Amino acid sequence: MTFELADRVQAVPPSGIRRFFEIAEERDEVISLGVGEPDFSTPWAARDAAITSLEQGKTSYTANRGKRELREAISDYVADRFDLGYGADEEIIVTAGASEAVDLAFRALVDPGDTVAIAQPSYISYEPGVIFAGGEVLPVPTKKEDDFRLTVEALEAAGASEADLLVLCYPNNPTGAIMREEDLEPVAEFAREHDLTVLADEIYAELTYGGNEHTSIATLPGMRERTIVFNGFSKAHAMTGLRLGYALGPADVVGAMNKIHQYTMLSAPTTAQHAALEALDSCDGDVREMVAQYDRRRQFVLSRFREIGMDVFEAKGAFYCFPEVPEGWTAEEFAEAVLREQGVAVVPGDVFGAGGEGHLRVSYATGLDDLREALNRLEAFVEEHV
Ligand code: PMP
Missing domain, CATH: 3.90.1150.10 (Aspartate Aminotransferase, domain 1)
Structure with missing residues (x-):
């Protein structure tokens, strides 16, 4: 057949x-x-916390959005490290890797025929994610001459003013490019002017070198209300196989993402949530x-x-x-x-x-x-x- x-x-x-x-x-x-x-x-302490949770038989589902204690720890961590203010109750969802969070956002926000601009070169999952959600991909090429940063010229040249969403990933996979606050400002202005929702994959935020600090586009004026930020434990905490990530965003979008998540995933892996809590607590x-x-x-x-x-x-x-x-x-x-x-x-x-x-x-x-x-x-x- x-x-x-x-x-x-x-x-x-x-x-x-x-x-x-x-x-x-x-x-x-x-x-x-x-x-x-x-x-x-x-890190051993995170593995040990996972083992202890198993020994104690903590193997049930958690709340759909993730353990409250973990959401609170994430809320404190992103505030402390990246100046991001998100409440544990309604503005944070814990997912099976940042991958699930990105997919949930596409499914929550993209209607058939919607256009999603993607700053490229970029991580290979965004384009299929948009197509699975029924959207159209608009590639926005970045250039070596710009150190692979996203510029307004690149957005304009690609016609991104007509898009509904914009995906960007800095620090970037595959180029290793970063965007500093002054590089993000014109992009944020473009997003506000053309009413774009921004999906910011910041999973490499901790891995920023050469005296640079990571800046999240969501911290720029008028951006918090139109941005979903993705992060997770795979990269900085070397936890890829534990499958744990999260999204931060306005309550209505995170609520919609949770609606999909609760029917398709129920909750992110419980053992990994115990490891993640310890990772934030003691593995800096x-x-x-x-x-x-x-x-x-x-x-x-x-x-x-x-x-x-x-x-x-x-x-x-x-x-x-x-x-x-x-x-x-x-x-x-x-x-x-x-x-x-x-x-x-x-x-x-x-x-x-x-x-x-x-x-x-x-x-x-x-x-x-x-x-x-x-x-x-x-x-x-x-x-x-x-
Ligand atoms: N975003 C980017 C930019 C990545 O490089 C990766 C992993 N290669 C992911 C997301 C997926 O991360 P996770 O393991 O949290 O699903």
Whole structure:
């Protein structure tokens, strides 16, 4: 029997990086700089809290929106770290990863035919999420000349004034770009002027380097009432597999998201909520240590790319850098050849949408020894071919 799959599912093409995993599997000793998750283990205190909760038999559902104590801790944390004021009762929802939160927001806000502008290159889930919700995607390419920051020129050139929603992600996956307050101000003005709802994926907020502090667009004047902020425990707290994230926003939107969540998920994983509570309570030192290590790796990788002679923009956030491939190559050709010949896996930038072509996403969520070896191999490849 063949199923008639829903059009909106068929409309999403298969992921562009699957082929790379197949090549990687054929070859021994591949060093992967292709991953989007921390190489660190979850801080022990958070794991221990999860274990204790299991020993105590705390394995029931929680409140739909998440444990009250956790929502209160999130409310305090985002106020303290990012100057964001959200109440635990109605303005915070705890979800199965930031992924679920983003999906809930699309489903709560997008009607068929609505246009969602997405600043690209960007994380690969936004576009399918919009299509699954019945919306139309409007890519807004950002440029290396602008350090991959979103500008009003880019928004205007893409026709984003006609959009209903705008998705942005800073610190950015895949470029490592950040946006400071003065960069966000004109974007906020554009959103207010054209009545755009902003979805701000700030999951890499803690991973901001070089003396920069993360600024949330929701803290700018007139933005709190039109912005949903996403964050979670996967990146800064190295908790990807525990699947825990959250959204912050005005009560009516968070309420609508909770309506979908309560029927589709009931509540986010209970064990992970216990771990997250402890992560916020006692793991700040672990986060600072991981951030310091990412920063050392970032500086090492950037300087090695420059030595190799590959043009690379100064990434200041997340755990990625985004070098340009040498002239005469497409990103896909380069990534495939480096993988086949040198056993180094990186992701071609095109996978992340408009503006990513001609670049590679290189993750430094990998130990320094592997990074050193991978960059030596890349150097050998460039010396041989370029
Ligand atoms: N947003 C971005 C920008 C990401 O890079 C990722 C993970 N790669 C996610 C969201 C998903 O995070 P979570 O594990 O919390 O679902």
